[in-house]
Amino acid sequence: MVLRRLTIAVLFALVLSVPFSGQLAAQPESQCFVVDDGVCIWPAASDDNKPRQQRQNSHAGEEGLTGHDGKPAPEHVCATCHEEPDLLPEGHLRTAGMSMRGCRICHGTDQASSLDGTIFQSHTHFFAGGTCVGCHEDPEDPGEPETAVCTACHGTLEELALKTEHVAHANPHASPHGAPYAECVLCHYQHEPPDNFCATCHDFEFKLP
Amino acid sequence: MSEQSKNKIGKAVTRRAMLGAGAAAGAAFALGSGAEAAPQAMPESWDEEVDVIIVGTGFAGLAAAIEATKAGASVALLEKMRTPGGNSIISGGVIAAAGSPLQAEEGIEDSVQTLIDDMMKAGLNLNHPELVRIIAEKSVETVQWTIDELGVEYRGLAHMGGHAVPRSYALAAGSGSGIVVPQLDKLKEMGVEPRTRTLMKHLLRDPDGRVKGVIVHEKYRHPDLDSGTPKSIKARKAVIMATGGFGNDPSFRKLQDPRLGGELDTTNHPGATAQPLREAMNIGCTLVQPSWIQLGPWTSPDERGFGYAPHFVQGVAASYGLWVDTQTGKRFVNELADRKTRADAILAAGNKCIAFSDADGYVKGSTGRPTDNLDKMKEAGVLLEYPSLEEMAAAHNIPLDALKETIETFNAGVDAGEDSEMGRYMSDKVGKIGTAPFYVVRLSPKVHHTMGGCAINEKAEAIDVVSGEPIVGLYVVGEAAGGVHGASRLGSCAYADCLTFGRIAGQNAAAVESWS
Structure with a gap:
């Protein structure tokens, strides 16, 4: 947690150097934004380990606030979701009217101020140029994507297993329980914090994106 | 008492609940489902x-x-x-x-x-x-x-x-x-x-x-x-x-x-x-x-659930090693008996039993299993490795002389092709116990079926x-x-x-x- 806060502090120091962010003040302690009933949470600062029930509410609801209204992400403006000023760190520059491209100037995955690992993975995907339809065939009815959708970009399960073969406890991508236990969506939630599905039964303390 | 026995044959409570009598008892036995026992009405139309x-x-x-x-x-x-x-x-x-x-x-x-x-x-x-x-x-x-x-x-x-x-x-x-x-x-x-x-x-x-x-x-x-x-x-x-x-x-x-x-x-x-x-x-x-x-008699208190333990306790130690009561250094059950017999025996011994094998036994019992199982089990703290029998006995407070005698008796049985002590099935692959290192899993039965x-x-x-x-x-x-x-x-x-x-x-x- 401390490390995460430090990281965020460093990121904000970097953000300060970005030309148009002059009004930003680095106040890492103000990162804790637990949001009003069921709208969303700011994962960077959430200590809530069981926010899964918020998934349904997080981006559902009124048109224009859904994030799932079929528009590709770059057309989205941050403010459609982050309308409440409290959703952004205190002192963050106003995002109203800003496109995703604008967000990516500071927070793209190749930027030093990338928020990868501190925000929902859906945002990481957005910042990397992903779109709703990139994962959800029908954004009007966004179900959980098939594993093949994920492996199309991230490599086969075998390749992923190679990357994690030295992880402590067990290789999370080579479960002896077979393909149904290798579904990406069991752990890697995109619109809420990830969940270590193996820990349902095992003492495996995986840290996962 | 009569409330409880009636509940075991659901219908009795169902009728009572329907009649409105004993409704409180019906609710008490619904056990978290949030509804009393009562048949559901047939729907007027079906969704599928x-x-x-x-x-x-x-x-x-x-x-x-x-x-x-x-x-x-x-x-x-x-x-x-x-x-x-x-x-x-x-x-x-x-x-x-x-x-x-x-x-x-x-x-x-x-x-x-x-x-x-x-x-x-x-x-x-x-x-x-x-x-x-x-x-x-x-x-x-x-x-x-x-x-x-x-x-x-x-x-x-x-x-x-x-x-x-x-x-x-x-x-x-x-x-x-x-x-x-x-x-x-x-x-x-x-x-x-x-x-x-x-x-x-x-x-x-x-x-x-x-x-x-x-x-x-x-x-x-x-x-x-x-x-x-x-x-x-x-x-x-x-x-x-x-x-x-x-x-x-x-x-x-x-x-x-x-x-x-x-x-x-x-x-x-x-x-x-x-x-x-x-x-x-x-x-x-x-x-x-x-x-x-x-x-299940083959589970370990050192991990949750089924875990790794059964691969060793059943796959290796039950055929190629021994299960011993740490308090006596002796075997306490036929390691290939049915589950109930073995779990009851472990509990009767105060849940202070271990399964162990020597290095040769481990190799024989784990043929065909992933080769990194040993490391994973050790890493998880489920399988404990000891360079000598003495160190194994000391670590688990097993009386050493009794343990050695147990092994000698078993090894004599291997020569004779018969387990005189417990009548365990002996295949011709079973060998004498004695090659270091020694492997141990602690035993603690868990609900299985x-x-x-x-x-x-x-x-x-x-x-x-x-x-x-x-x-x-x-x-x-x-x-x-x-x-x-x-x-x-x-x-x-x-x-x-x-x-x-x-x-x-x-x-x-x-x-x-x-x-x-």
């Missing part, structure tokens, strides 16, 4: 119609789905959890077959009757013999079906406790996924996919006596029984309940055996609860033998609690059915049970005449 509804996606449910689909029935395959497979997919990977081709290859003599005798002995003769016979008679056919129809791969024979001879086909995958995944693949080819996160909230039995459908909750979030969206599905032919046991339902466990409440760990997945059995009782099924709850469930007949039809006759339109298979294994199930017999009766139920359900 199929021929056969199958509830549960373990071995039994998937086998039933394959057979029903093959026979031309349309199928709805329901699974309440996020993943299919239930306990089956995380299970140990062995299936019994008596008089099999692999046994012939190894020169092992076996027969259907020997398997029946073994199952009845472990079951303390409480088993319903007609069901045992079906499993034993079809055991070779069932294994052959997994090979021919599903392409399942096996790595050889294993010797499970309580079996007279090695007769258990061990899956190459080392886990029940070696059958569940091919079953799912087969069904996908046939156009059937499990509907995950779909809870069977209620069974629907018409006042005319027939089971005609179910109420499900789609997008169910375990364990919140009120979560999800209700929907009715009509079963034109039948409903097959393959809903598993209640090993992970401490309150129901405690009701059946007050010693087995919340503190005890289990090898079962979180979905193994009694809710489907409660629904079955609510529509008039007969619950039989529910107090026989099996503890619930023998009780709905009474069924040879056709897998559920039996009505009042009439004693089959309930038209309802089949119950696998761990959800009771009476098959009596007091205690033998290892690798659940696979045979689930696949055999799952197939029988699927075939029979598809042949039932539609009611509309």
